[in-house]
Amino acid sequence: MHDHQHVPMVPIVRGEGAWLIDAGGRRYLDGISSWWTNLFGHANPRIAAALAEQARTLEHVIFAGFTHPVAIELAERLVALTPQGLDKVFFADNGSAAIEVALKMSFHYWLNQGHGGKTRFIALTGSYHGETLGALSVSDVALYRKTYAPLLLTPMLAPSPDAYEGEPGESPEHVAMRRLAAMRVLLEGHAHETCAVIVEPLVQCAGGMRMHHAAFLTGLRALCDQYNVHLIADEIAVGFGRTGTLFACEQAHVAPDFMCLSKGLTGGTLPLSAVLTTQQVYDAFYAEYNAGKAFLHSHSYTGNPLACRAALETLNIFRDEPVLERNRTLATHLARRLAPLRDHPNVADLRQHGMIAAVELVADKASRRTFPSEERRGLRVYLHGLGRGALLRPLGNVIYFMPPYVVSEGEIDHLVDVAIEGITHAVA
Numbered sequence: 040m041h042d043h044q045h046v047p048m049v050p051i052v053r054g055e056g057a058w059l060i061d062a063g064g065r066r067y068l069d070g071i072s073s074w075w076t077n078l079f080g081h082a083n084p085r086i087a088a089a090l091a092e093q094a095r096t097l098e099h100v101i102f103a104g105f106t107h108p109v110a111i112e113l114a115e116r117l118v119a120l121t122p123q124g125l126d127k128v129f130f131a132d133n134g135s136a137a138i139e140v141a142l143k144m145s146f147h148y149w150l151n152q153g154h155g156g157k158t159r160f161i162a163l164t165g166s167y168h169g170e171t172l173g174a175l176s177v178s179d180v181a182l183y184r185k186t187y188a189p190l191l192l193t194p195m196l197a198p199s200p201d202a203y204e205g206e207p208g209e210s211p212e213h214v215a216m217r218r219l220a221a222m223r224v225l226l227e228g229h230a231h232e233t234c235a236v237i238v239e240p241l242v243q244c245a246g247g248m249r250m251h252h253a254a255f256l257t258g259l260r261a262l263c264d265q266y267n268v269h270l271i272a273d274e275i276a277v278g279f280g281r282t283g284t285l286f287a288c289e290q291a292h293v294a295p296d297f298m299c300l301s302k303g304l305t306g307g308t309l310p311l312s313a314v315l316t317t318q319q320v321y322d323a324f325y326a327e328y329n330a331g332k333a334f335l336h337s338h339s340y341t342g343n344p345l346a347c348r349a350a351l352e353t354l355n356i357f358r359d360e361p362v363l364e365r366n367r368t369l370a371t372h373l374a375r376r377l378a379p380l381r382d383h384p385n386v387a388d389l390r391q392h393g394m395i396a397a398v399e400l401v402a403d404k405a406s407r408r409t410f411p412s413e414e415r416r417g418l419r420v421y422l423h424g425l426g427r428g429a430l431l432r433p434l435g436n437v438i439y440f441m442p443p444y445v446v447s448e449g450e451i452d453h454l455v456d457v458a459i460e461g462i463t464h465a466v467a
């Protein structure tokens with residue numbers, strides 16, 4: 040809040056496609072899909088119409104003992120779209136809540152199976168899974184975690200397969216293999232006390248849009264099977280077409296034991312999340328009441344009909360329009376426009392997975408020495424963007440692009456032009 044003595048707070052009154060419009064009529068191109076949620080544009084007419092109709096029909100109903108057709112249809116459609124074997128759906132109401140559900144359900148599964156000694160989780164360095172206490176526990180971004188560390192669970196951290204952290208000249212696939220070897224060592228020593236390994240497939244987003252090779256996920260699935268540990272795929276940010284496939288796990292040809300979805304699930308209109316899991320997990324909880332095996336997790340707004348309806352209409356858009364094909368064209372255009380930055384003296388890395396692209400700003404290219412965080416170079420890019428009608432919100436020294444899928448090539452040009460100007464200004 041102190042920053043806002045100097046940095047204007049932007050009062051947005053309207054959204055239109057990829058644009059946000061403020062109270063003074065100024066327009067900002069939403070280069071980060073309003074925290075990676077928006078897929079098909081702000082105030083999307085299809086989703087708005089579906090919501091209006093749903094609001095006139097059923098806005099909410101208790102989701103215990105009662106159910107409703109929109110949640111049933113949504114669950115069935117998610118089961119059909121997600122990797123094979125994910126046949127059961129648990130609804131929650133935001134990304135962090137989905138992580139809490141997956142962590143608790145994994146622990147409780149093992150408890151119900153007679154493995155009460157499994158109480159810990161393995162997460163990757165640089166990971167981010169949300170900011171409620173459980174989700175923050177399995178996150179490793181110091182900015183968010185450090186202050187609250189005394190309150191948190193103590194997960195084991197395995198080194199991230201982040202390709203940027205590879206040795207000079209090392210291929211992303213080789214980094215992945217090396218990190219799998221470290222994961223194997225950790226599992227060998229700790230599988231007996233480990234419920235699950237939790238990962239953000241392909242892109243560790245809040246940790247700086249760090250990317251890894253799909254072979255890591257393929258190998259991790261095999262390791263989790265071998266050591267009898269669950270695999271939790273947090274597709275909250277990367278799901279729904281962000282990385283080029285509907286779900287990032289598809290690129291590794293794996294099905295996790297738990298898949299967490301949120302953000303784009305409703306096209307970015309309302310908070311909703313879903314945890315998909317297997318029949319095997321479901322069966323471990325299915326018992327007569329007094330057996331006390333039931334999964335206990337109830338949020339008031341679980342399965343909210345409005346949010347579920349927004350999600351259904353989002354899936355209808357995926358069904359009716361060639362979204363992934365169009366994204367491929369847009370991603371190629373974005374890559375082409377960003378390419379000249381590779382030669383920039385303050386750019387150490389330019390990386391992309393589909394509709395996520397990131398530029399790693401450094402003080403020195405050869406040594407990859409970073410700018411001290413107190414210098415807040417990213418903030419300069421943000422401020423430059425506001426002045427030029429673009430919402431870019433760097434993560435530290437990482438400038439990234441994650442626009443809504445309705446963006447045009449011309450709009451991508453605008454984002455990239457503004458970012459390049461901002462970078463020039465920021466490193467000066």
Ligand SMILES: Cc1ncc(COP(=O)(O)O)c(C=O)c1O
Binds near residue numbers: 136168239245275277
């Ligand atoms: C990968 C990932 N997991 C979980 C979350 C938490 O979601 P929410 O902000 O809805 O709690 C986020 C949010 O950015 C995320 O990127």
